[in-house]
Amino acid sequence: MNGFTRYVLRQLIVGMILLTAGLSCIIWLSQSLRFVEMIVNQGVSIGTFLYLTMLMLPSFLTIILPIALFCIVLFVYSKLISDRELVVMRAAGQGQWALAKPAVILASVVVLLGYALNLYLLPNSYKSFRELQWKIRNYSHVLLKEGAFTNMGNITVYVRERSSDGQLLGILAYDRRNPDKPETWMAAKGALVETAEGARVAMFDGNRQTVDRQTNKFSILYFDQGILDLKELGASADASANRHREARERNLGELFNAKPSVEISARDVGKFIIEGHKRLVSPLSALGFTLIGLFFLIDGNFSRRSQFRQVAISVIVVVGLRLSVLGLENIAAKNLNLIPLIYLYALTPMLVAAVALFRRKRFRLAKPVSA
Secondary structure, eight states: OOHHHHHHHHHHHHHHHHHHHHHHHHHHHHHHGGGHHHHHHHOOOHHHHHHHHHTTHHHHHHHHHHHHHHHHHHHHHHHHHHTTHHHHHHHTTOOHHHHHHHHHHHHHHHHHHHHHIIIIIHHHHHHHHHHHHHHHHHOGGGTOOBTSEEEETTEEEEEEEEOTTSOEEEEEEEEOSSTTSOEEEEEEEEEEEEOSSOEEEEEEEEEEEEEETTTTEEEEEEEEEEEEEOTTTSOOHHHHHTOOOOGGGSOHHHHHTOOSSSSSOGGGHHHHHHHHHHHHHTTHHHHHHHHHHHHHHHSSEEOSSOOHHHHHHHHHHHHHHHHHHHHHHHHHHHOGGGHHHHHHHHHHHHHHHHHHHHSOOOOEEOOOOOO
8 A cells, every 4th residue: 555545545534534423423413302302201311312312323324424435535536636636646657546546445444334234233223222212112110200290091100219229219109090999009118020911019118098989988908018010001021022123123134034924014025125135235335436426536637627517416426326226225115026126226336437437548637728
């Protein structure tokens, strides 16, 4: 690796890191605003909130990385042309490959990173994200807020304090599930327990008060240990196992072998299979976009004026390819016979740009503008 390659590659890597970090922060912030209500309404801690939103990062990094690489290649090479550095390197005998080598090296690294994200990090992180989100929205221990009355349908629960080890101190509960015999539970301490049948509150050193509405008879029962059943409010282990799993949280084997079942409807089978093929194809877009940008910028003609025209054309081409790929994926999901077109559509622009870029061509400067 010569000095020019190291010099350009250093600029590309620094710009890539900064641009990717900036875009990730913007998208992360916009997406995390959807979960602020979990902090306000369901008592989720800041740490859990940050962990939940960080699990979303791999899902949009797969989209950000190719776009960020394409943008930074356009910026760095346009700057090199404007500063006449590429002109000097061309005059020194450097060919097309030598000029494009730094960008191709970085693009190859991004392709490998994209496969690592698509094949491992994305399904695992999104699965963890969905499971944690589901638990927060359904498990009743999140709903039991400290120092507040929590209304959960026909049961109202008050917890004076929650200790660091998970104990509930000062419990008051009003159960209206049986309108003829409402119950009031009071206990000095307790704990929430998740069982296969559902959520339950185990109470210690308390009493249960009952009033028969028909006879107006009041009764009180003192207990050392009592159980308040919350199974109709919480989520059971069986419900957790039967949670619908989206395509993005499944591995390749599950996606390619998707068949109509209880979990997957017949009309969604195509979407699952296309998701698997998309994971194999989408990382190649980083190399394809890079070659397209290089073709329009260093294909033998260096202008002393700005490179706006070349940059604009390359952006239009990439945006057109991106939008058409989305349309092709939707069509292929309905007709699986069109799946080979997805691979053909991903490889053709890359191969055409590579052949056009690295073909032997005599370098020439743009003609000077006459007075």
